[in-house]
Amino acid sequence: MLKNDIAITPELIKAHGLKPDEYQRILDLIGREPTWTELGIFSAMWNEHCSYKSSKKWLKQLPTKGARVLIGPGENAGVVDIGDGQAVVFKMESHNHPSYIEPYQGATTGVGGILRDVFTMGARPIAAMNALRFGAPDHPKTRHIVAGVVAGVGGYGNSFGVPTVGGEVEFHPRYNGNCLVNAFAAGLLKTDEIFLSEAKGVGMPVVYLGSKTGRDGMGGATMASAEFDDDSHEKRPTVQVGDPFAEKLLLEASLELMASGAVIAIQDMGAAGLTCSAVEMGAKGNLGLTLNLDKVPTREPGMTAYEMMLSESQERMLMVLHPHLEEKAEAIFRKWGLDFAIVGETTDTLRFVVEHHGQVMADLPIKDLGDQAPEYDRPWVEPKRQPVLAAADVPAPQDYGRALLDLVGSPNQSSRRWVWEQYDHLIQGNTVQRPGGDAAVVRVERPNGGHAKGLAFTCDVTPRYVEADPYEGGKQAIAESWRNLSAVGALPIAVTDNLNFGNPERPEIIGQFVHALKGVGEACIALDMPIVSGNVSLYNETNGEAILPTPAIGAVGLMDDVTRTIGVALAADGDVLVLIGD
Amino acid sequence: MKARVTVTLKHGVLDPQGKAIQGALKSLGFAGVDDVRQGKLIELELATADRAEAQAQLTDMCEKLLANTVIENYRIELI
């Protein structure tokens, strides 16, 4: 008998963000009414954030393959070969809604999440970027959000110890009710030391590592996918607090553990923590998984199974370890002062079983949780394109000097120094092109000596263009990132994307999405820059007003000789300026 | 009038500082220390001598600046 002392009412189902037909699908899948814990698990797995149910159809059409691509979308981050047995691992992810509610903590936990995605693959983070979009500068909330977000991005990255070398900051009234915080991270690893989330072997210990579980961000993943309304402040206590110190320890401990040979599979606990990570590890490995929640380290007494399964406490990992190496693994984690607990094991049943206080709280078909998630072909309409302006129709400025001053003094064109000076962009000693130019360049030493290579990083998109013409705007974002990389002397090799749009249940929004993605995809093919990872953030909308469509692009380029990098500064008096292109 | 505002994290909100202090006390050999939480203390001098007015002003300051009411509680004392 499954414990089921909370009645599953239509209200409860709705509160979990599940539509009636989605709930029916659950009933059909499991052949009975779910328990409360099971309902929570389904809601976490099937929300937009985790299941990509509105976007999957279109994401499948993106170009994700290339000669250098070792791992494309689907893992924690993409992996791209850069020669010499080395690879760069990178991804970009949004933390928009949490940052609007609590700018500092929202930004810190966003940065923390993306760093974990990168080091979960076995890579040491070497660079970070942040693409930020805020409301109008004179909107009453903007100042508070900007200050909090920028301090939070810095507060986390600086303490963790990754150089934040690039990003974007833009202001527009359409972000008044929904700021965008997109965090990018890149790491470096050896191609024969890549770690994946796929569990292997039956009866293997499933180990919980990192910080303790509290009632943080209860239902946060659900929140991140729900459109805002004016009483969204009611959701405040779900805010998670980032602990960059714990994350730094987790990085060092995880890398040490991976090097010890004890790790079979690893997955960070991000949105809907324990649920998503455990299900993913089992399902990918075609295995079942049983969790015993009595073993989960908790920060607060009396946590229910439901709460533990949905908690979004940060700085946690789940691993499958080789059975005879548990002790060695535990010693490493104790050395770094982190929690370590064996919380379950892999099984051959293909069931996801959650036990607590000797009772089965959930018993679900593990593959179906992911595979059977709803997938929508949402109706869409052709976007309305804004007419092309003829250059001749735009009046020339009266005073070019004045116009130039207006431009450089405008919020969107002025210097971003005040932002990147709050970020440690020099730590690790490899920053060759600092923020402020077209792309940042970071030195990469070859494992066997010889002249150092370079990796170049840039973040780009111009949402006004995407709004005016999603297809052209999508192409432009890729082209601009390609130009920024080329301009520092790097060969563009791959990109990650962060697709920020409004409510996908509106046909105009999906229309924008479809066309922007088409443009992005075609440009990627034309310029030979596959998309190796990414993130979708929908429902960026308040009271029916959507943000500007913002498919942010994080792009990576490679240079064989880092000393050949070129900056934007003029080198000497009398240099000749040349304009190329048209 | 002198006033003291204490700002503490709401129950259940992670307190990395408290956690680190607890760990440090333990490794310095202090046994049996538990549940360490760190908060802020803000002392200030107000021009008004009217307690009710001071209280109202301070509440306003807390809501607007001194506390982050998303994750923090505050308490006001007039001295």
Add this chain to the structure above:
Amino acid sequence: MKARVTVTLKHGVLDPQGKAIQGALKSLGFAGVDDVRQGKLIELELATADRAEAQAQLTDMCEKLLANTVIENYRIELI
């Protein structure tokens, strides 16, 4: 036993946070606010039930870790 330790900057030690808060309060329109100082509040739970012992332990903790006595004063309260 529950205890509360407050740590404040000594007189004469500059307090950038206090100063910044004062400035921010002023620009939010709060007039007549003066002498703003920010300190720390550390709440903890001790195993002992003996007040004298708790007091002694806390003093030791403050001297050894919780306060930097070069620049800070501390005050102990048992609750």
Add this chain to the structure above:
Amino acid sequence: MKSAVLVFPGINRERDMARAFREVTGVEPIMVWHTETELPDVDVVAVPGGFSYGDYLRCGAIAARSPIIPALRAHAAAGRHVLGVCNGFQILTETGLLPGALMRNASLRFVCKEVRLRVDNAATAFTSAYAPGQVIRCPIAHGEGNYFADPETLAELEGEGRVVFRYCDAEGRITEAANPNGAVDGIAGIVNAAGNVLGMMPHPENLIEALQGGLDGRGIFESLARAA
């Protein structure tokens, strides 16, 4: 020259520091974990930058109570060299090996940028490679680098020429505009009375190669190698 670099949980510039020693002196430093109670036999112990224990409670406070610290004190008492950079400087003030304290930046913001430093004492074991009064470039990256000491301590530091570096402008003038954090009298680095312990907020270890934009930071490591 033999060197060691202390590693506390949350320290994050230990690799940068190790690289500087390796690049400039050709010898790989020994990394020493905070739970050790003895130091290897080395000429210089570096306490690197980062956020030991998250900088929670006070910067450097928890690290300054680590098991390795008595050995560090003994190393300093024996007249050997100790270099504390950024969080390392904060840790040294917390241990009392250096006077004063580092407070929040006056702006209350973290600041990472290149600044200029004036070498006010080129007669120390850390600065002999520089000329007196020389202006060097150096990166900073900190949120709490606002040096404070009471007037007596300041008088003592000044009287004994123990202020080694000050934030300055390109011409070597000590101005408010050139001061990135509000430090009293633009103080960026000091030595102890015996002259063998240096603490500084800026990061010379991040400016030792042309690729990093300059070589100005090398002088510290070259001086130490000379003194060994």
